[in-house]
Amino acid sequence: MVIFISIRRGAEPAVAAPVTSSLSVEVVQARRQLWPQLLYASGALAPWQEAVINAETGNLRIASLEADVGSRVNKGQLLATLASDSVLAEERKQVALVAQAVANLEQARSNDRRAKVVGQGGALSEQQREDYRIKVALAEADLAGARAELQSTRIRLRQTRIVAVDDGIVSARTALLGKVVAAGDELFRLVRDGRIEWQAELDARQLAQVQAGQVARLTLPGGQSVEGRVRLVSPTLNTKTSRALVYISLPSDSPAQAGMYASGQIELPAREALTVPDTAVILRDGRSYVFTLNDDMHVVQRPVTVGRRLHQAVEILGGLEEPARIVRAGGAFLNDGASVTVVQSQVAQP
Template sequence: MNRKLRIGVIVAAVAVALGVGLWLVSHGGEPDADAGASSALTVEVVGLEKRAWPQTLEASGSITAWQEVIVSPETGGLRVADLLVDVGATVQRGQLLARLADDSVRMELRKQEAALAQARVALEQATSNLKRAKAVGDSGALSEQQLEEYRINEATARASLSSAQADVDSTRLKLKQTRLVAPDDGFVSSKSAVLGNVVNAGSELFRLVRKSRVEWRPELDARQLGMVHTGQSANVVLPGGKQVPGKVREVGPTLSEKTGRAIVYVSLPTDSAARSGMFASGTIALGTKSAMTLPQSAIVSRDGRSYVFAVDAQGKVGSRAVDTGRRQGDRVEILTPIEAKTRIVASGGAFLSEDSQVTVTGQRQAGTAP
């Protein structure tokens, strides 16, 4: 029985194998390739989206004071008696910054005031003499020559009084100039005054940033300059990474003969972190321009180029090299023309190869996060 059973099993196996072989022959001799194909990845697809994006111009330049004010004494030969502000202090117009020693000036003023009093008395006397001479002259007791002398004495006394008054006014002005005040609102950017130092007229003691205003001054070439206009908004990135908004105040009217570039003056808020002397980069908004965009996740970088993977009707992918432009958030501008109906793999393209079979689960809506 065992021997017969073994023979039966062998015969059955041969029959099954023969049947499978006949079936393969009847179907072309090999299994269906599609039946054995497997999906490499399950993906979402996305289409290009048109967006209106702001067009910007990148530039860099220094941050400087809008205007600087130099505070210096108008009179010299006096000692610095008091310093009332230091670097960084915010001052208002007319605020006292420093005081020069005024003892010698006050003494000179008293002397000039005494001379003025003497001149005033001399004029009164000359006027009185001329009045009496005229009264006597009418009776013929004085000659015309004597009357003329009285007139000359009165005129001389009047001129001496004017001269004495001018000396007093000059000394009072000199006394006033011993008080150095802020010519305008702002903050003190530098101080060279030293307590006790004898200063010369015109020597710099303080430097102020007028109105506490600083501005960004990027340099642009002739082509870029034609796109910039007064009133355009700007965004300045400070060395620490902080961003400061600004507005174009003025566009330089001429280009440098050495560099071929012109300066653009961008006003910054007075309460910003920008400081004079910084070097910053930034952008100037030029208006809006439409852009065909894809999410950043759809872009694959290989060998220094950017690619996207398009899915055809059979579910196979093919790579396409694209040129990219502006970026905003997670969106990238695609400069290479692509048909609007093209289905692009939304993410995971780095794991795909040419002609890979994928399973599409759906199309991602514009603005939806991966």
């Protein structure tokens, strides 16, 4: 059996449909800006300095307490008193001994004057006259000793008043009413001036970039943000952790409290950065990419190395050549080589 196939002459071949863009995109160019360098750190909050107030005299009972934990005190303010009855009695005794020593000295001087007059007539030997002069010297020494004992007793009497050694906030109190204290017992502990500081921990590489006076910002556990300044950079590193402390002074009226743990950042001098909008960077398979636009309106997926992030922008450390047109947003919907249509940007470039 023969099969005949009819062919129509003049039939036109089918025309390929025009290729449409897969996505309309906005494009921007990378910009160079001066950005502050930030060092991220964490560390404990601790008093700037503490003052320990001890009992300077012993074997006395605490008679009253005038301050408690949290009290804000001024230098010289009364914190507690010790029972002073026995010391007052000792003072009166020493006053009487001083008066007795004064009287003995006057008697010795009077005898010496009479011996001098009698001795001029030859009635006393030189040895006897020397004895009177020695008695005057001994009486003077006794008076000086009595006055020193009186001064010592009065110092002990003043020490029965426990006072603040500086302005600050009472952070601890071990003094108990009625307790008999010994000399050297700790009674109170103060945070000097009420100042708290942040002790940020840094490694050796970070530490080399920090200097006194630099601004630091930290976030407290309650979410409050506090600004401070670097006061001191530790000259040594901990041999066990290989980290060092940077001491950052905080305002005295900040909500920071000793014992808190905070994280934050230290601002270093500004450095030039090549930046793109953060929406231009996409993450695929654990790597960062941007899409650049070629003259033929096709995009190219380029791997980049990113650095700092600031104000909705990202620093590009490598992988991007200038000048290049970069897709601002929507890279997650693009593939390498996709055709796009460019629309005018309605958002100011960061």
